[in-house]
Amino acid sequence: MTTLAAPTQRRRRPELAAFLRSRRARVTPEDVGMPPGLRRRTPGLRREEVAQLSGVGVTWYTWLEQGRPINASAQVLDAVARTLRLDRPEREHLYHLAEVPFAPDRGAEAVETVGPELQGILDALVPRPAVVYNSRYDVLATNSMYRTLFSDPQNTPFGFRNVLWTLFTMDEDRCPLVDKERELPLMVAQMRGAYGRHVGEPAWESFVRRLSEASPRFSRLWRSGDVVPPGSHVKTFRHDTVGELRMTSLSLSINGMPECRIVTYTPNDEESSRAMATLHAGGVDDWQ
Numbered sequence: 001m002t003t004l005a006a007p008t009q010r011r012r013r014p015e016l017a018a019f020l021r022s023r024r025a026r027v028t029p030e031d032v033g034m035p036p037g038l039r040r041r042t043p044g045l046r047r048e049e050v051a052q053l054s055g056v057g058v059t060w061y062t063w064l065e066q067g068r069p070i071n072a073s074a075q076v077l078d079a080v081a082r083t084l085r086l087d088r089p090e091r092e093h094l095y096h097l098a099e100v101p102f103a104p105d106r107g108a109e110a111v112e113t114v115g116p117e118l119q120g121i122l123d124a125l126v127p128r129p130a131v132v133y134n135s136r137y138d139v140l141a142t143n144s145m146y147r148t149l150f151s152d153p154q155n156t157p158f159g160f161r162n163v164l165w166t167l168f169t170m171d172e173d174r175c176p177l178v179d180k181e182r183e184l185p186l187m188v189a190q191m192r193g194a195y196g197r198h199v200g201e202p203a204w205e206s207f208v209r210r211l212s213e214a215s216p217r218f219s220r221l222w223r224s225g226d227v228v229p230p231g232s233h234v235k236t237f238r239h240d241t242v243g244e245l246r247m248t249s250l251s252l253s254i255n256g257m258p259e260c261r262i263v264t265y266t267p268n269d270e271e272s273s274r275a276m277a278t279l280h281a282g283g284v285d286d287w288q
Helices: 007-026 047-054 058-065 074-083 088-095 116-124 143-150 161-167 180-195 202-214 216-222 271-283
Strands: 130-133 139-142 233-239 243-253 261-267
Touching: 007 058, 007 088, 047 058, 047 074, 074 088, 088 261, 116 130, 116 139, 116 261, 139 143, 143 271, 161 180, 161 202, 161 216, 180 216, 202 216, 243 271, 261 271
Parallel strands: none
Antiparallel strands: 130 139, 130 261, 233 243, 243 261
């Protein structure tokens, strides 16, 4: 077994150990079809039972739960996750703590859906434009003002709507971003920050490769390696009927939807507020 020496890995090992112990404590022998047995000092499964049910060595699992510096493969973590009955967020957490890329459904693209409650929140934000993105800038849901302000993002070759794909492959004169040289690098750097959790996943690798082939600009920005977190700042957009709008973007996380966020846009000045009111009213005759 190869030892791990990176400082980040050393910091995560105690957290991994505590997480495994807490998950093991909540699974009873009856949950996994085993007799309860006698004289159990602690609730839940024993370490040797987790190892047996997962098909791994007792010593190896003990070392993992003790936070020792050992490597774990995705296959072994899958087996342990099944034994401990981890749900999707817990499995993802386990992978991150173990420094292993998390790939839902083993290479299949995870389908993210937006329920009626979340769609209702987006609709209630009108006249503010609002959208739900995942960390790759796939568009999962929008409200009517978002669709009024922006053209509907086009599908990628993979069949889903994606803002980055649209912005990097559309004609230059149709791009709604006024300051492309500032905004596009920020968006790529934000996606790059999320990419670290998906290295090796076929869907992500294929997306990056195909967009790099389709857009030399994206390829150059991606190779720069810059990383930034999502944040609030003022963006200037160009609209065919009302001209430029200066909007403050705000990113909000969503419980139960890891790596997804609601992004809202609020006018940053009086002129932009009047323009948005005009768009919301559906008329442009009296604009300016």
